[in-house]
Every structure is written in structure tokens, then in C-alpha cells.
Amino acid sequence: MKTIVQVVQHLRPGGLEVMALELMNFSTFRNNMKIVSLEGDLETAIAAWPRLEAHKDQLIFLNKQPGLSLDLVKQLKRVLRELKADVVHTHHIGPFFYGGLASRLNGMAHMHTEHDAWHYSEKSHRLLHRIVSLIAKPVEVADADIVAQGMMDLPGIHQLKVIKNGIDTSRFIPGDKFKARKALNLPSGVKLIGASGRLEEVKGHGVLIEAMADLPAHYHLAIAGSGSLESALKDQAERLAIDHRVHFLGHVESMPTFYQSLDLFCLPSFNEGFPLAPLEAQSCGIPTAVTDVGGAVETLCPKTGLLLKAGDSADMAEKILPFLYENRTQNPRDFVMCHADVRNMAKAYDSLAEGLSYGV
Template sequence: MKTIVQVLQHLKPGGLEVMALNLLMFSNNKRSMKIVSLEGSAEEAMEQWPRLRPFADQLIFLNKKPGFKPSLIKQLAELFKVLDADVVHTHHIGPYFYAGLGARLAGIKVIHTEHDAWHYSNNNHKTLHKIVSTFSKPTVVADADVVAKSLGALPGMDNIQVIKNGVDTYTFLPGDKASARAQLKLPKNGKLIGTSGRLEEVKGHCVLIDAMTLLPSNTHLAIAGSGSLKEALKNQVKSLGLESRVHFLGHVENMPTFYQSLDVFCLPSFNEGFPLAPLEAQSCGIPTAVTNVGGAVETLCQSTGTILKAGDAKDMAEKITLLLAERHQISPREHIIASSDIRKMAKAYDELAEGQTND
């Protein structure tokens, strides 16, 4: 069993964070694996995300404050030695910089997963990447084909491997729609579209809300998630006269129940890597529509999925209308079981980690 230390910017509910937690749960190295959160405290994280509590003894919080903290590199190097880490696994640019260099100081090999590539349009991110790739030689993993293609244009990003995200198909199961709606206090009748994710501009909720004005009056929208745009989105709903048709659920702990309540799941984002939510929804048997950004399209069942134009409310409304009217002969769940089960992803990372320590 290897000691693998995953390093994240923070441990707040989100696709990247769920992926890291799933990897801890399903890896063959799960008993010795640790997750280091650069920001935040244990108390704050577990209050926001109760799912973390069973893993409290495997989570380490460094409570990093905003701004550049070069001393964090040495702090991480010392921590990796104390933990007797065999492999450091970083996620996203901040952890890649601090922990990548820290692992180099500690003489430990690094696996780095990129969950999207659009952030490298930021020159600061390019600079941080160049520094790490100069002093360290991490094994780079992309979570989608489109991410790997974009990364290939950056210096130092050679031999990129693709390991696509997975979900627990034993947890995300089809269920009784009426019961699920009752539990969430959602309308019993009519069609229900659902979306989930942080309430931030990049997630495109505003476009989906605009699309609701073009959908029949018996169509409702359930939004799971929290974020800084909560009040702005509620004001948009009010201004459009949609208060009775758009339902803000906040953070939903029982996501299988959320998906089971739906007729269609929609991801209206402006940018994505390889998102988990469409995989989870389809694992529950729910037909899914995603915008044509990042690796979102790669998550879809080709027989039941629909591709939307990002930022286009009219296109969104037209295609969701068609999707709501379709009667599919097969379930998207079969596609997810075959291609995106979490056990397949965990096995691929375990094999990669094993190779890092046996050179």
C-alpha cells in the first residue's frame, strides 16, 4: 500500500473536490491516502460539507490566507516527509505550484491532474506552470480529451495521459420520481428540469433561467447549489415573473434524490473541464443536456444526450423542449456503467501511482 497525498486548493463542494474524495474512497490505497487542503479549516469545511466528516483523520487543512505564500513550499515539503509520502497528487494550478515544488524539495514524485485548460489564458497561471515544469517533472493527467489537446500546446506538457472522471454507479441509481419530488418539496406535476453547481457566473444559470421564459408554463426548474450569485439569480427570476416555476434548493446533500426527481438534467455552463454532474444524472437514468464547452460533451450518452449552444437561451429552450418530449428506448445509465464508473477511474490512478514508485 502506497501513501498518496492529494493536494487541493480547498475542500468545498465542487466537481474537482468530489473527484478527489471519491478517489480516496475507492483507491486501493485509501487507508493510507491523505488529502491536504491549502485553504480553510477543518471546522469550516465540515460545516459546509458534512460528507467530509467520516474522513476527518485523513484530511489536513493548512488555512492558507489570500496572496502569494512562498513559505508554503517548504511547509509542504516538510509535511510530505512527515507523512512519508510515496506520491503527491495535485489538482489545479495553485496546488500544482506549491505542492509540485514542495514535492521536488522532498524528493517525491508528482502526479498532476488538470481538470480544465481554459484558465491557462491567464498569464499568471502560465508563469506558475512554467516554474513548476522547469524544476519538477510531474506526470500530467487530463480528465478529458479536449483538456489534453489544449494542454499539449503548453511547454513542458508532454506525454499527457487521459483518465476520465467517474461516479459511483452503486450510489447514483434510478429511483421513484414522485417520492423524490416529495422529499425535496418540488411540484408533483409538470415537467422538471434540474441543474446543479456553484451559483457563479461561469456556470451559466442566468441563461437557463432566461430559457425558462420560452418553455411551457407547466415546466419547472430546480437549482441545487449555493454561491455568490444567489441573490442576483433570485432577482432575475423575480423580474421575469418565474417565482412559482424556479426553485432554489441550496446545497443538497442527497444528490441521487435530486436527480431522481427530474425529467431532464441541464448543465448550462460557459466553461467546464470534465464535469461530474452529467455523469451522476445519467447514472440515475436521467436524459441530459450540456453546453458545448470543455469536456462536457464527452460525458454524454450519444443516444439520449443533447448538446446546447453556450449562452444561447433560445437554443437551450428549443432543444430542452425536444428532449422533454422524447421517449428513449434505452437508459443513459448503461452508458455510464460502461464508461464512467468510479472504480475504473480509481484503478487507473492506482496503476499510475504504482508506476511512479517502481522506476
């Protein structure tokens, strides 16, 4: 059985990090798979994300400090050698740099998953990509068609595949809306829109809150997640006199319950790769709206989904208002079951890793 080591920047709740955990759960290599987080430490990470507790014996933290660190290459090289890694699987640009160099120094196969391509507009990221590509010659994977398109002009691309992210459709299932709202202390008898993710500018929660001010009083918004903008977003809701209609839930451990409580899930982001949250919501049978950014539209059921303009609160309010009263015969769960089950994603990565292990 081959040993696969995933390398991520950090292990805080997010789509990339969830994908890494799900890959470990469903891979045939799961018993021989580790995740190395460049930043942080085990105790702090578990306290912030209790889900990590179940995987603690497979997690390694290097406690990287801000800034470029060539010593980290040496440290990671040693860790990978001690783990006897056959394949190093990196995610995003920082791990691509450190993991790519460390794997090359150890003579290990390297594959990399890119979760978005917009950051390659930065010259420093393009330079890092060129350096690692020339030295390590990794097999690269894009998690969305649009991400692949954005990577095609990068210097040093050797092999580029597309493997779309998947979610656990046996965990994200339809449920009782009334019970879900009661469990989360959310109001019944209202039209409930939900959003999730880090409360940061790029996620666009402020635009959605602004749109709520233009929607009727029986439309409420529930937000699952935390971040640096939490206080500012609460102040915004209060300033718009809709704070009684905007419910901040913080970190929600049972996300299926969150989705089951909704009438509509909304992803109002300014930038995305191939986000998991729309897939999770639709797997729970919840109609979903996303902004037309990155690979978000690729996650949307074409028969039940709603496409929004990023940064345009008027467009959001205008489209959401009638959407919640439309009669639908199609269930978005069918789309996810067909196109985005995590088991298919894991099989694709396993096949790729197996081939790399044997030098294919």
C-alpha cells in the first residue's frame, strides 16, 4: 500500500481543507495517508475545528511563521522522508513551493491540486510556479474547468488534468426543516436564506446583507462561519435596521443541519475556485444561488439553480425575491449524486497516485 502525504497551508475550516479530509476518508490509501499543515499546531487546530480530532494521528503541523522560509524546505524534506512518502500531494501555491522542492530533493513523485487560478495574476506566484515546475515537474490537477483554463498559459505546465471536487452525499442528505431550525435556534414561519464560509471580504457576505434590506420582512438570513469581518457585518445589519433578520451562527459543526434548515442557499463570493458549499446544500435538496465567479457555476444544478452578479446587491434582491416562490419538479440532489460524489473524486485521485507511484 502506497503512502500519500497531502501538504496544505493550514487546517482551518474551508473548502480546500474539507476536500483534503474527505480525500483521506474515501481514498483506498486512507490508512497510509497523512496531512502536513505548514502552519499551526495540533491543539489549536482541533480547538478551532473539532472535526480534526478524529484524524489527529494522521496530522502533522510544522508551525510555519509568516514569510519565506528555506529552512522549511529542509524540515519538510525530513518529515516526508520519515513518513516514507511515495507521493506528495500539495494544495495551493505555498505548499506547491515547499512541497514541490522537498519532494524533488527526496526523489518522490509530486502531484498538485490547484483550487483557483486568479491568484496567478501576481507575478510572485507565477515565478514560484515556474521554479517548482522546472525543478519538480509535477502532475498538476485543476479542480474546475475554469481553473484549468486559467492555468494553461502558466510557464512550466507539464501535465494538467481536471478532477472536480466531490462531497459525501451520504452525509449531506435532506432532512426535517422544522427540526433543523429548532436545533439551530432559527425562526420558523420565515423564508430563510443561508450563507456560509469565512467572514472575509472575498466571500461577499456584506453584499448579501445589503440585498436583505431590499427584501420583505419575512425573508431572513442565517450565516454559518467566523472571520475578521464578523463585527463589521453585524454593524452593517444593525445600521440597515435588519439585525433581527440576520442570524450569525458562528462555526457550525453539523453543516447538514444548517443546510436542511434553509429555503435557499446563497454563495455571494467575489472569487471562488470550485466551491463545496453549493454542492453540500444541493445534496441536502436545497435550491442554491451562486455568483458567476470562478468555478461556482460548475457546481450549480442547471435546472434548479440561480446565477447572481457578484457585488450587485440589487441584482441579488431582484432575483431572490421571486425565486423562493417558484414551483420546482426537479431536486438538485439528483445533480450532485450524478456529478459530484466524493467517492468518484477519490477514485480519480487514487488512480493518478497509483500511476505516479509506479512512475507512469
